[in-house]
Amino acid sequence: MVTSRQDCRTVYVVGVGQVPVGEHWDKSLRDLAVAALRAAVADGGGEAPGALMLGNMLGSTLSEQQHLGALIADWAGFRGIEAASVESACSSGAAALRQGYLAVKSGEHRLVAVLGAEKMTDSVNGLATAGLAMAADAESEAAIGLSFPAINALLMRRYMHEYGPEREDFAAFAMSSHANAVGNPNAMFRKAVSQKACLLAPTIADPVTLMDSAPMADGAAALILADAETAARLGRTGVRIAGSAVATDSLALQDRNELLYLEAVAASTERALAAANRSREDVDFFEVHDAFTIMSILSLEAAGYAPRGEGFRLAQEGVVVRGGRLPICTMGGLKARGHPVGATGVYQAVEAALQLRGAAGDCQVEGARVGLIQNIGGSGATVVTHVLEAE
Amino acid sequence: MVTSRQDCRTVYVVGVGQVPVGEHWDKSLRDLAVAALRAAVADGGGEAPGALMLGNMLGSTLSEQQHLGALIADWAGFRGIEAASVESACSSGAAALRQGYLAVKSGEHRLVAVLGAEKMTDSVNGLATAGLAMAADAESEAAIGLSFPAINALLMRRYMHEYGPEREDFAAFAMSSHANAVGNPNAMFRKAVSQKACLLAPTIADPVTLMDSAPMADGAAALILADAETAARLGRTGVRIAGSAVATDSLALQDRNELLYLEAVAASTERALAAANRSREDVDFFEVHDAFTIMSILSLEAAGYAPRGEGFRLAQEGVVVRGGRLPICTMGGLKARGHPVGATGVYQAVEAALQLRGAAGDCQVEGARVGLIQNIGGSGATVVTHVLEAE
Numbered sequence: 001m002v003t004s005r006q007d008c009r010t011v012y013v014v015g016v017g018q019v020p021v022g023e024h025w026d027k028s029l030r031d032l033a034v035a036a037l038r039a040a041v042a043d044g045g046g047e048a049p050g051a052l053m054l055g056n057m058l059g060s061t062l063s064e065q066q067h068l069g070a071l072i073a074d075w076a077g078f079r080g081i082e083a084a085s086v087e088s089a090c091s092s093g094a095a096a097l098r099q100g101y102l103a104v105k106s107g108e109h110r111l112v113a114v115l116g117a118e119k120m121t122d123s124v125n126g127l128a129t130a131g132l133a134m135a136a137d138a139e140s141e142a143a144i145g146l147s148f149p150a151i152n153a154l155l156m157r158r159y160m161h162e163y164g165p166e167r168e169d170f171a172a173f174a175m176s177s178h179a180n181a182v183g184n185p186n187a188m189f190r191k192a193v194s195q196k197a198c199l200l201a202p203t204i205a206d207p208v209t210l211m212d213s214a215p216m217a218d219g220a221a222a223l224i225l226a227d228a229e230t231a232a233r234l235g236r237t238g239v240r241i242a243g244s245a246v247a248t249d250s251l252a253l254q255d256r257n258e259l260l261y262l263e264a265v266a267a268s269t270e271r272a273l274a275a276a277n278r279s280r281e282d283v284d285f286f287e288v289h290d291a292f293t294i295m296s297i298l299s300l301e302a303a304g305y306a307p308r309g310e311g312f313r314l315a316q317e318g319v320v321v322r323g324g325r326l327p328i329c330t331m332g333g334l335k336a337r338g339h340p341v342g343a344t345g346v347y348q349a350v351e352a353a354l355q356l357r358g359a360a361g362d363c364q365v366e367g368a369r370v371g372l373i374q375n376i377g378g379s380g381a382t383v384v385t386h387v388l389e390a391e
Numbered sequence: 392m393v394t395s396r397q398d399c400r401t402v403y404v405v406g407v408g409q410v411p412v413g414e415h416w417d418k419s420l421r422d423l424a425v426a427a428l429r430a431a432v433a434d435g436g437g438e439a440p441g442a443l444m445l446g447n448m449l450g451s452t453l454s455e456q457q458h459l460g461a462l463i464a465d466w467a468g469f470r471g472i473e474a475a476s477v478e479s480a481c482s483s484g485a486a487a488l489r490q491g492y493l494a495v496k497s498g499e500h501r502l503v504a505v506l507g508a509e510k511m512t513d514s515v516n517g518l519a520t521a522g523l524a525m526a527a528d529a530e531s532e533a534a535i536g537l538s539f540p541a542i543n544a545l546l547m548r549r550y551m552h553e554y555g556p557e558r559e560d561f562a563a564f565a566m567s568s569h570a571n572a573v574g575n576p577n578a579m580f581r582k583a584v585s586q587k588a589c590l591l592a593p594t595i596a597d598p599v600t601l602m603d604s605a606p607m608a609d610g611a612a613a614l615i616l617a618d619a620e621t622a623a624r625l626g627r628t629g630v631r632i633a634g635s636a637v638a639t640d641s642l643a644l645q646d647r648n649e650l651l652y653l654e655a656v657a658a659s660t661e662r663a664l665a666a667a668n669r670s671r672e673d674v675d676f677f678e679v680h681d682a683f684t685i686m687s688i689l690s691l692e693a694a695g696y697a698p699r700g701e702g703f704r705l706a707q708e709g710v711v712v713r714g715g716r717l718p719i720c721t722m723g724g725l726k727a728r729g730h731p732v733g734a735t736g737v738y739q740a741v742e743a744a745l746q747l748r749g750a751a752g753d754c755q756v757e758g759a760r761v762g763l764i765q766n767i768g769g770s771g772a773t774v775v776t777h778v779l780e781a782e
Contacts (some may be wrong), residue, residue: 005610006590063526064521066526067478067525067527070479070773074639074640074642082636087477088458088461088475088477089458095475098475102493102494102499103497103499106493108635131451133455134456138455139421159548212449248471249464249470250465265777365708381458
């Protein structure tokens, strides 16, 4: 495989928008999507984008609606622009960001909207868990009854067996995310949780409990990307996409080379940092895909922030908590901000942009200049990593 | 909206692959996809692509499988490469081609695979028609019972009322597509059809009959795209993507500015030709999205090949048939080659590449040097147009 790093265009984030993550009983998928998109366009100076890249996973299964790109472009007031949906399961949001990045970098567009939207509550047929299982291998995993909590339970149980963490080690990750969400007005859950609450949480798929798992939610978030000339014209050159990379792995756990090593996280992180000409140590904060506490641990290990089997220590030891050496999930992460599946990757990007603008309010990471964001599809089969930097 | 045509890279089609379109009772979605992808890689010289852009619409609804990008990359032997699915209803295939084109043009990749795959028969729950209706507006069209034959029936009936074509005029389009498929070994239907057979065809949604409608099918087709340096190194610089453009419109017919004018076809065609620095008259053949006979007619009018209300004459008058001034659906089109929804746009591109290589066998358009291919999502809500040229 040959890749080229010949840069035609630098890509800036000139606008961001989001709706609060939660259960929006009075809003449809299109309501949420349009609100986030229009907010981002306004934040970006009001100019209509030339294209829309939309990340969504469950529109067909839960809302009986495909063709969201053209639909939302029209309903948001931008009828006619280029539009498409991008999907890679739970990494659909970041995949849409990747496509938007490619669109600007190609020179085909100067201003592109990236939108992630998901409606998981109040669905037409209530099959969210079954819909999510489509991120796994339908023939070898879903067909035998593995849902995503169960898939992560397999990983968690094996990890506990091989490396010996205590439940308290996992709880520390959940506690950290929830504590970080207290200052995020858009987060679904805004209360800190105690270790006791975590240890007493009901089991979903042993050993995964409610407090190991990110919540389903409704949400939509959007970014406006621009080339350098346009960003300068708009007076919005503060945040740049310095690196972008996508790597994949087998969908099915049984087909992985090593069960507890997320190769696609390693490859994607490596390439994104290399593209940005940055080392791991340069990263000021890391928006990890904390869909399940075990996924945070495995991500941190494969991304090179802890040796294998040592990642579980990072929360209890204060490394990845607020004020630590590498704060993660700075505005609540999937766990506490919420996980509207196809939108999550764009929320991560919006939050990173806010951090780099110095506009993260009570969640601000002091002196943040380099942010790493990572969105994972399935149990590690697609990993989309971006490096954002403050100019 | 500001767009830029600053070209960083020229994009070549260096490899093509396809499986025959039909009812593949013994092949799953992943079987079909892997076969087409591997055939294209082999045709392109055997080098592994750096990324896979996959077009598919019904994987979730009919096969309970999302996350196809990573899945197929892995199963085809390319575990680890960048991968994503792209969706814009029936134009998903061309949308994937568009994303592949952007990926090469951006400089992020030198060799990219574009794949369209669809499995519509032998589905887990047999809901193909309901799945297809997700290309329409779920709230205002599907919710009141409009399926796609019905949506096209509304268009056909109104067109007949306003412009007065006879059934024979519509039949001529179907007859032309079927005649063209006789020489295509990969077509689903390879027999010519008589005018009588068309006029006696059973009604699906009056006035749309079986012979006005493209068939559902299973299929997969793939292309390998490369930048100029790689194409030269591979000795495959024969076919180039000269222009590429996507335009959108409202999903719902009732929201269109004019019912019988496909604005997104006009805009997309205009821009693709402009990008290629070509006029309509330079086009040697046009792979029209003939999902329904009325769609061929409206496409030809909006693309500027006939005044409004006159397009219906083009088949009977011999303009768009084999040997005519502007042959369309040269290897059978959606009507006779078949319409495996998310794959169709890639079949169009594969056929165009074969024409431009002079490798279309009995379907060859003599002296073909400039090909126009167009893939439409829904009833005209997303239109993806490409211009391919022989070098």
